[in-house]
Amino acid sequence: MIARTPVVTGLGVVSAAGIGAGNFWLGLQRDTPRFREVSLFPTDDLPNHVAGEIGPWTPGFDRVDADQLHAGRTATFALAALDEAIADAGIGGVRPDRVLVGTTVGDVADHEGPRREAMQAGSGRPGSLSLDESLRTRIARHVGGSVPTDLIVTACAAGNMALIRATQLIASGSANVVICGGAEAISRMAFVGFSRMRGMAQERCRPFSDERDGLLLGEGSAFLIVESAAHAAARDATVRATIAGYGLTCDAKHPAAPDPSGDGVARAMKSAIAAADPSEVAYVCAHGTGTPQNDAAEAAAYLQVFAEPRPPISSIKALIGHSLGAASAIEAVACALVIKHQQTIPQWGLDGASTSLGIRPATGGRDDAAQIDLVLNNAFAFGGNNTCVGLRRPEAALEATTT
Structure with a gap:
């Protein structure tokens, strides 16, 4: 490392x-x-x-x-x-x-x-x-x-x-x-x-x-x-995760609504995982506010970034709501815990309803991944401010720098 x-x-x-x-x-x-x-x-x-x-x-x-x-x-x-x-x-x-x-x-x-x-x-x-x-x-x-x-x-x-x-x-x-x-x-x-x-x-x-x-x-x-x-x-500290990368873009499209194309979000996601292949991402912690426009734009970006088989994705806002400035910090902790426990967070709140957005809702466990090495944390804000952070399992980061 x-x-x-x-x-x-x-x-x-x-x-x-x-x-x-x-x-x-x-x-x-x-x-x-x-x-x-x-x-x-x-x-x-x-x-x-x-x-x-x-x-x-x-x-x-x-x-x-x-x-x-x-x-x-x-x-x-x-x-x-x-x-x-x-x-x-x-x-x-x-x-x-x-x-x-x-x-x-x-x-x-x-x-x-x-x-x-x-x-x-x-x-x-x-x-x-x-x-x-x-x-x-x-x-x-x-x-x-x-x-x-x-x-x-x-x-x-x-x-x-x-x-x-x-x-x-x-x-x-x-x-x-x-x-x-x-x-x-x-x-x-x-x-x-x-x-x-x-x-x-x-x-x-x-x-x-x-x-x-x-x-x-x-x-x-x-x-x-x-x-x-x-x-x-x-100091012989225990490492919970390494920061694999980050992405910052701005849509400059609308004061509150996202760009429906998801292009700016997709660029931020790609930047956050630029040092890896998108297929390495084992879980996406979504911004996922539950509004019709936001979720559609994020799903559009997700489809641009990932090919089949796409990584599981979920939003914890289904359980705790949107805590605004604290939201993506809370979600970053969730990502680190996903890496620690080697288990994704299910997409709660679907309640049997379908999703026509083309995403792959997380179901918990490893969702077929052999190992959860790389996760992505998405957060978007008014004004089209898009931020994404990649977090990697520390052992995987060490392997990547020694091979």
Whole structure:
């Protein structure tokens, strides 16, 4: 393995499917959608009422410092995922070179309640949360204060963008250890926006199904510890996955809708696996929001990139919803766990309905693959921002550089 190869050595995750990598993985293997009526804000004035909200009903909720949720829901989720990733990597005594946090609306969810209460009480608009309570500040303080901490706000592609930026820093020699991921809490602003766009389903998110009718929002956080292969080897770290490549394209087609041809997405996918043959991809973790346009465009790209027999594909948003800026970070952890367990994640939500999009829905297990060596993580955002990251089984990466 080349010394500057970026490798993943730690994983941490907070999601509606489960908190902690173990609970999360178990949740992904069960057809148990984690949607419920939103309790965080009123939805009586809207046609949509459910989301993948995290609470005491979530497996592993005791890992979250519930007493701190009032001080910032997004940051509290982030710190729980961050602590798990640091412990998993064993870098408690190592100062990271950079922290990269993907998000979409950041602390908005934490401002909304006080502002709504003040307006209802007729006392005017309250000031913003203090800088000491902000997402960026709380994370920076948590990892040591002097570590540069950046927010990446490329909407639903932000988690993948954080991972890509970490990859660039490691590969260029600008850093040896980078903490990257994403965090997002459900906000009424985002909920109202998607509801008014008529982009939300009523009760079930059904990616790639011919009966799909929209997305459902979720929340959570995930972080990955990315190191240079040399740095990880020097401290005898366990490598969860290597970064095989990444792709970035922009459709510049429409502010919100994807390019129906899928051409930009296909180019990003091809770039992420440029060092391999497409036939080596054993699983695709789809963006798969469950909206008619998004899933059709992603399927069109998938058909351009892969020939028969095509790799199995699934979207975990069927279970936990779309957590916006945190989504692809959570999905990157899912990809690393697919490699670890050598088992794909089934495409839940089809419920017997057909899919005429030409994809091969994952069914679980290895889906006929002799070994899961290479997986692809897709994430796309408003404005046509397309991001894809390839993750490879560490042993397979070592074999590729020594043969």
